Amino acid sequence: MIRLTLSEIADRLSGVLHLEGTDATPGTTVDGPVETDSREIVPGGIFVAKRGDDTDGHLFVGAAVERGAALAIVEHPVSDSIAQILVPDAVVALGELARFVVERVRASGDLTVIGITGSNGKTTTKNMLERILSGEDETVAPIRSFNNAVGAPTTMLRISESTRYLIVEMGASGIGHISKLVAMAKPDIGVVLKVGLAHAGGFGGIESTLQAKTEMVKDLDENAVAILNADDSRVASMAEKTRARVVMFGQEDTASVRATDVAGTRTGTSFTAHVPGEEPVRITLRVLGEHHVSNALAAIAAASTLGVPLARSARALETLERAERWRMEVLGGKDDVTIINDAYNASPDSMSAAIKTLAQISEPGKRTIAVLGAMSELGEFAGDEHDRIGLQLVRLNISRLVVVGPEARRMHISAINEGSWDGESVYFGDMDAAYDYLAAEIIPGDTVLVKSSNSAGLRFLGDRLGALYSW
Known part of the structure; x- marks a missing residue:
């Protein structure tokens, strides 16, 4: 972060500066990285103690101090010896601090x-x-x-x-x-x-x-x-x-x-x-x-x-080797087996695009295998969208479908009900069972797509398959 005084930050955040038990003054400057995870704090850093769904950042101010934090932005005073700015909402304060810094850099x-x-x-x-x-x-x-x-x-x-x-x-x-x-x-x-x-x-x-x-x-x-x-x-x-x-x-x-x-x-x-x-x-x-x-x-x-x-x-x-970890990441290679690990995220559009890619890149006479998990956060649309993907897999002539997890089972049922498959679609309740099946099923020349939302966790299955077929 750019260098700012404690008083500048407190004024911009409409916060109250607490310096008791520290050597800091309102004119003390800070310029360390801003973090909401105490484990990421480095000496001179700023810790934003936000409340989360599962825990409260205020419980980790002490850990931030131990790692060298110079300032804590808090919603209530803490006993740890660190300069503190008291604000009503730590996440709102984080956003306002960002706005302040962007304005300052843009102006100068x-x-x-x-x-x-x-x-x-x-x-x-x-x-x-x-x-x-x-x-x-x-x-x-x-x-x-x-x-x-x-x-x-x-x-x-x-x-x-x-x-x-x-x-x-x-x-x-x-x-x-x-x-x-x-x-x-x-x-x-x-x-x-x-x-x-x-x-x-x-x-x-x-x-x-x-x-x-x-x-x-x-x-x-x-x-x-x-x-x-x-x-x-x-x-x-x-x-x-x-x-x-x-x-x-x-x-x-x-x-x-x-x-x-x-x-x-x-x-x-x-x-x-x-x-x-x-x-x-x-x-x-x-x-x-x-x-x-x-x-x-x-x-x-x-x-x-x-x-x-x-x-x-x-x-x-042309120098970009991959989109991102677990995003259309190409693994494997041994026995001419290609593993495409695209299981960091999944929506109906990205799932459909990945399946089309699998169909498009397959070589004549070689098999394509789609290993799919649930698409999350679809609410009332979840059933219909999983059905649609199941139908698409059949119509694109994907050689094998492996569906993993109960939330994705409708893809398996829809593929079977399409009527043109006989045993090409299988369902497993967990990743270990799916891995055991795939380790025995994959043959030289196969191209395997692993795709799901992050919450389904299939990215780890993709990594295991990639390691199995790495040189």
Whole structure:
């Protein structure tokens, strides 16, 4: 974090500064990393004692002190000997501190903020854009999928006076969440990838999801840029709801940043990228899946808006070895067995895209195996969406289906009821049983997709299979 005095922070947070039992004064400065997990504190760090569903951060202030914390932001005084700022709500205070730091750096430096949202693809697009921009100038981007009311401001607080680009993932599980993050960061560029049924149980349906994702662009000012997916009609409609200049990306002819001649294999995905005023460039991503072409186009569009030539963006993208841990991560290789571990997250759209990729990259005469777990947070839509995936697997001629866990069993039943399979779909209640089956079932040349929501835990099954077939 940038250097601030304790009194500056307390004033901005409308908090009460407690310095009893410490050597600190209101003029004492702090500039260490801001954390909500005491285990991540480093000497000079700032600990935000937020309350959680399972525990209370105030119980860990002592642990933060032991690790060298210089300041604690708390909702009630604690007995530990550390400078404290007392606030009504620690999470709200974290957001306000992030807003303060972004404002300060923007006023004194040359900071550009890029916000990214969408039902799918945020983390992959963030990683792609970070890879491009970090080769241009100092860039700060989220760790993993830090995109909520805690993760996003924590990312913002990592900037310094010399940061040129700040990339912020903006996730939401309800109306108004993205608006709050936009108000904190005030993006110069707002990227919207897709409107789908991820977290539909919290939103209450696709129209509510559209409303929430539109929050990314509706408050941008006229000097900002809204980068929108031309291939998603709901996202494209946001052009009418923003004052910002609009740049469209996609494979549709209406997109100014376009991809043509898309081709996928087990080793990557290729396409020709087109940007107005530049020569087309053929790009080969190491990341699997045609759906990641859309993410790459979004990153290219943002970078182009910032003046990065297409050729440089292309070179940077081709160095990205994987989207993220457990996201279309290619493992294995022994006996020509490919394990695709994509079990960090799953929505109906991302599940469908992963299955299409599995079908597209299979080689003639070789088998495809889909190992699938539940898609979480779908609420009333869960049954129908699991049914739809089961039908899709049959219609795409996936060779084997292995369904794991009771919440995903409807995929197995739907595949069987489709009527064209006889024994190609199996169900297991737990991962160990599924692993034992797969260890005996997989043969040389197989391509195996492991896909589920994070809560289903199949990423660990994917890792076990990857280790089994690693060289």
